[in-house]
Amino acid sequence: MSGGFLTLEGVRKEFKGKLAVDRFDLEVAPGEFVSFLGPSGCGKTTTLRMVAGFEHPSAGTVRLAGKDVTFAKPNERNIGMVFQSYALFPNMTVAGNIGFGLRVRKESAAARERRVAELLELIHLPDKGKSYPYELSGGQQQRVALARALAIRPQLLLLDEPLSALDAKIRVELRSEIRRIQRELGITTIYVTHDQEEALSLSDRIVVMSAGQMEQVGTPFEIYNFPKTSFVAAFVGTLNQLHCTVADAGSGAVAFNGQTIRVGSPIQFAKGTRVLMMLRPEELHLGEEGGDNRLSGKVDTVTFLGGVVRVRVGLGDSNLTLDILNERTLRLPTVGEQQTLSFPPHACWVMAEN
Amino acid sequence: MGGAQRPPQRRLGQWFGVLPFFVFSSLFLIGPTLILAYRSFEAPQGGLTLDNYRQLTSELVLNAYGMSVRISLTTALVGGLFGFLLAWAVSMGGLPRPFRSITTTFSGVASNFAGVPLAAAFIFTLGRIGLVTALFKVFGIDLYETGFSLYSFLGLSLVYLYFQIPLMVLVVLPALDGLKRDWREAAENLGATPGQYWRYVALPVLLPSILGTMILLFGNSFGAHATAYALTGGLFTLGTLLIGQQISGDVLHNPGLGYAVAMGMVMIMALSILIYSLLQRRSERWLG
Ligand SMILES: Nc1ncnc2c1ncn2[C@@H]1O[C@H](COP(=O)(O)OP(=O)(O)O)[C@@H](O)[C@H]1O
Ligand SMILES: [Mg+2]
Numbered sequence: 135m136s137g138g139f140l141t142l143e144g145v146r147k148e149f150k151g152k153l154a155v156d157r158f159d160l161e162v163a164p165g166e167f168v169s170f171l172g173p174s175g176c177g178k179t180t181t182l183r184m185v186a187g188f189e190h191p192s193a194g195t196v197r198l199a200g201k202d203v204t205f206a207k208p209n210e211r212n213i214g215m216v217f218q219s220y221a222l223f224p225n226m227t228v229a230g231n232i233g234f235g236l237r238v239r240k241e242s243a244a245a246r247e248r249r250v251a252e253l254l255e256l257i258h259l260p261d262k263g264k265s266y267p268y269e270l271s272g273g274q275q276q277r278v279a280l281a282r283a284l285a286i287r288p289q290l291l292l293l294d295e296p297l298s299a300l301d302a303k304i305r306v307e308l309r310s311e312i313r314r315i316q317r318e319l320g321i322t323t324i325y326v327t328h329d330q331e332e333a334l335s336l337s338d339r340i341v342v343m344s345a346g347q348m349e350q351v352g353t354p355f356e357i358y359n360f361p362k363t364s365f366v367a368a369f370v371g372t373l374n375q376l377h378c379t380v381a382d383a384g385s386g387a388v389a390f391n392g393q394t395i396r397v398g399s400p401i402q403f404a405k406g407t408r409v410l411m412m413l414r415p416e417e418l419h420l421g422e423e424g425g426d427n428r429l430s431g432k433v434d435t436v437t438f439l440g441g442v443v444r445v446r447v448g449l450g451d452s453n454l455t456l457d458i459l460n461e462r463t464l465r466l467p468t469v470g471e472q473q474t475l476s477f478p479p480h481a482c483w484v485m486a487e488n
Numbered sequence: 489m490g491g492a493q494r495p496p497q498r499r500l501g502q503w504f505g506v507l508p509f510f511v512f513s514s515l516f517l518i519g520p521t522l523i524l525a526y527r528s529f530e531a532p533q534g535g536l537t538l539d540n541y542r543q544l545t546s547e548l549v550l551n552a553y554g555m556s557v558r559i560s561l562t563t564a565l566v567g568g569l570f571g572f573l574l575a576w577a578v579s580m581g582g583l584p585r586p587f588r589s590i591t592t593t594f595s596g597v598a599s600n601f602a603g604v605p606l607a608a609a610f611i612f613t614l615g616r617i618g619l620v621t622a623l624f625k626v627f628g629i630d631l632y633e634t635g636f637s638l639y640s641f642l643g644l645s646l647v648y649l650y651f652q653i654p655l656m657v658l659v660v661l662p663a664l665d666g667l668k669r670d671w672r673e674a675a676e677n678l679g680a681t682p683g684q685y686w687r688y689v690a691l692p693v694l695l696p697s698i699l700g701t702m703i704l705l706f707g708n709s710f711g712a713h714a715t716a717y718a719l720t721g722g723l724f725t726l727g728t729l730l731i732g733q734q735i736s737g738d739v740l741h742n743p744g745l746g747y748a749v750a751m752g753m754v755m756i757m758a759l760s761i762l763i764y765s766l767l768q769r770r771s772e773r774w775l776g
Contacts, residue, residue: 188673208676215677221670224774225692234688235678268773279674286678 138197139164139322140185140290145194147180154180155346158194162324167316169325169333172343173369178326181343182292185324187211199289211290214283218295220275222267228254228278229263235286253281256315273304280312284319291316291323297332309336330370334358342366364485367412374413374454377487380405388484391450395427398480408487415444417481418456420467425478429454433467447473521754528747540748549730549749556727556753559641560709563648568702570649571656578657579664592661595654602651607718610647614638639720647715652705659704663697663771693774700767703760711757727753 138161145158155177162168170178183189185196187208195204203211222231232253233246241249254260257277267275276296283291293312297305313336316323327333333340334354342349342357342365350362361367368375376395378388383401387394388411395411403409418424431449442457445467454475458464467473531537543549578588601609613620614631615638621631637643667690675685713728720729727749734746 186673186677188676208673209679209681212679213677215674217670217674219668219670221668221674223671223674223689223693225689234675234680237688238675238678238680238684282674282678 138162139166139199140324141195141197142181142185143195143197145181145184145191145196147177147184147189148192153346155184155191158348160341160348160351162322164322165320167313167323167325167336167338169327169337169340170343171327171330171333171340171370172349174328176343177346178328178343179294182294182324182326185290186213186215186292212286212288213290213292214286214288216276216279216283216291216293216296218298220267220272220279220299222275222279222282224267226266227263228259228265228267228270231267231278232263232281232285234282239286249285253285256284256318257281257311271304272300273308276300276308277311280315284315284321289322291321292326293323294326295328296325298327298329305332312336334370342369344369364410364488367485372415372455374415374418376411376413376449376452376454378409378411378484380407380409380484386479390429393429395429395482396479397482397484398478401484403484403486409484410487411482411484413454413477413482415455415457418454418475418477420445420456420458420473420475422474422476424476425481427477427479427482428474429476430472430474433469433471433473436467436469438466447475524747524750524754528744528751530744530747532742532744537744540742540744543745544748544752548725549745552725552727552730552749553752555641555725556710559645559648559726560706563645563652563709564702564705566645567649567652567705568656568698571653571701572660572698574653575657575660575664579661580667591657595657597654599651599654599658602712603714604718606647606650606715610638610643610650610719614643614646639724644716644719644724647719648709648712652708655705655708656701659701660694660697663694667693693771696767696771696774700764700771703764703767707757707760707764710753710760 140160140162142158142160145155146153147155158181160168170181172178180189184191185198187203187206187210190205195202197203198211198213223234226234229247229250232250236246236249250263251260254263257280259274259277259281262270262274262278267278270278276299280293280296296312297308300308309332312325325333325336334357337354339351339353340357341351344365350357350366352360357366357370361370367373376390378390378395380401380403381387381389381394383403383405386397386400388397388401388409389395390411397411401409422428429449431447431454434446434448434453437444437446438460441460443460443464443466444455444457446453446455456475528540529536529538531539574591577583578591610618612618615621616632618638624631638647671689671693672685675689676682680688711728713726713732716724716726716729717732731746731750731753734741734749735743
């Protein structure tokens with residue numbers, strides 16, 4: 135393989151016989167923003183640390199800009215890293231922190247000062263150079279950590295759950311800030327998160343991981359709309375799953391509680407196979423106007439979320455969740471009332487029951 | 489309106505909680521210090537005088553202070569250095585796990601070992617006919633021929649180090665634990681060598697704790713009395729021993745001077761505690 139600016143090939147990591155990462159293959163293009171997304175403990179940090187050089191792979195190679203860096207020391211890789219804990223040096227001012235990488239590179243004080251001023255502008259904290267980390271808010275500290283990582287003009291930027299210690303509002307703010315800066319500098323970036331919304335909104339591509347394995351690599355659109363495994367389907371976004379039986383594989387029809395549901399395309403399983411029919415909440419409609427498929431059930435819960443209203447409708451043993459866009463003239467469904475749900479065949483897809 | 493009255497009551501309740509502490513400290517700390525201050529102005533024949541304070545600059549007193557300061561500085565520096573190295577070795581030097589708990593348990597005991605038992609232990613081992621002295625003799629080395637004496641500056645320093653090193657270990661270990669792995673990795677990631685990490689990050693972060701603890705060690709030696717007395721029988725001129733001689737001795741008896749010497753030592757101790765707490769506050773802010 136070649137092509138990628140950062141390439142991981144057959145990377146594997148064991149800790150005392152316990153497998154943390156296995157069969158990791160990835161090519162990241164220059165300037166690309168790639169996220170590693172997955173639940174806690176699935177091996178995201180371990181993979182990132184192998185790229186940074188803090189862990190050595192048990193097998194496989196890591197290549198950066200055409201060079202094999204699998205066993206290169208962290209301080210020889212010229213990679214910028216941002217930690218979840220910010221990891222700012224408490225004994226140094228903001229300027230001291232940002233300039234640290236240049237200081238150990240023996241750059242002149244004048245050059246250092248210029249670069250620090252530049253970065254303080256970039257992170258919109260021009261007056262904070264003389265402050266100490268403990269005088270800053272969490273969001274400000276993480277901006278400084280980002281500036282510190284960028285000051286050395288790294289070939290690659292790594293971020294390990296940089297926002298998970300912050301409040302929801304700051305998190306969203308800083309998220310777009312990170313994306314803006316990344317675009318401005320065109321720096322190749324790997325972003326680790328367990329927050330699917332973060333990954334979807336930030337990334338050019340997402341690597342969904344589970345139990346040390348790559349589940350799927352793709353754009354946010356692909357990952358959300360065309361999940362390859364049931365894990366990806368369930369982990370990314372909210373998903374409705376109905377246990378059905380294949381009724382007609384060729385025309386794409388399944389049976390659910392004696393009713394027929396049409397799915398948009400032919401089914402890969404034989405007639406009579408138990409399968410899962412999947413469908414996103416935003417594809418479902420209350421009433422008859424949502425498409426050719428119809429189901430009816432009793433409203434379980436109504437949750438007002440602001441922009442959308444989330445309604446759960448019980449269908450015997452199963453239930454379906456749907457999102458309605460809020461508007462001031464909306465009539466909220468009431469709990470217990472009987473409702474018809476409709477949805478188009480092309481919104482549905484089928485996977486093997488596991 | 490009722491709300492306006494409640495806060496003072498609550499405050500009163502809070503004060504009530506610390507009352508035992510205040511009673512205790514006035515009984516055993518503030519009270520005695522005040523009495524000490526008053527009596528340091530008393531003349532031997534009765535009446536008040538500044539004479540005792542004038543005598544603080546006499547050779548006898550200056551020598552005693554000097555010796556106290558020297559032995560305290562020496563044992564604080566040496567104890568601080570070795571204690572730090574030991575703490576580093578058990579916390580991040582890659583020693584097997586059990587070493588750490590053994591070291592902390594031992595340090596907890598040893599740092600409180602003082603007075604007659606400690607002196608006796610050293611006399612039994614390193615005294616003229618002590619066990620270790622005898623062992624050296626077996627190998628043809630006569631310690632006391634080489635100029636060593638347990639009852640000298642060096643000997644007393646050794647004895648003090650027995651509690652100084654463990655005390656340093658106990659106080660510095662938490663500070664070392666407070667060094668975050670992320671700091672080291674961030675430094676490395678930014679291109680720093682391990683040496684640069686220690687020089688620019690770890691040592692500066694630890695410095696307030698290290699200095700603060702060394703001041704604590706200084707005070708610890710400076711105020712020690714029983715160990716030195718038990719070991720040297722009061723013949724060695726340390727500040728604390730001089731106080732004893734002046735207050736309860738029969739040869740050099742001038743209680744007023746003794747109290748004045750004590751007041752001087754209280755001042756030095758107070759100063760070192762002040763510096764210690766300032767440094768401690770800084771390192772808490774960093775390591776918090
Ligand atoms: N230094 C280590 N020693 C032993 N096991 C580890 C170590 N680091 C990580 N692991 C294990 O490897 C797995 C993956 O961890 P990690 O990469 O931190 O997951 P994530 O970042 O996705 O939450 C976990 O089961 C974790 O317990
Ligand atoms: Mg992690």
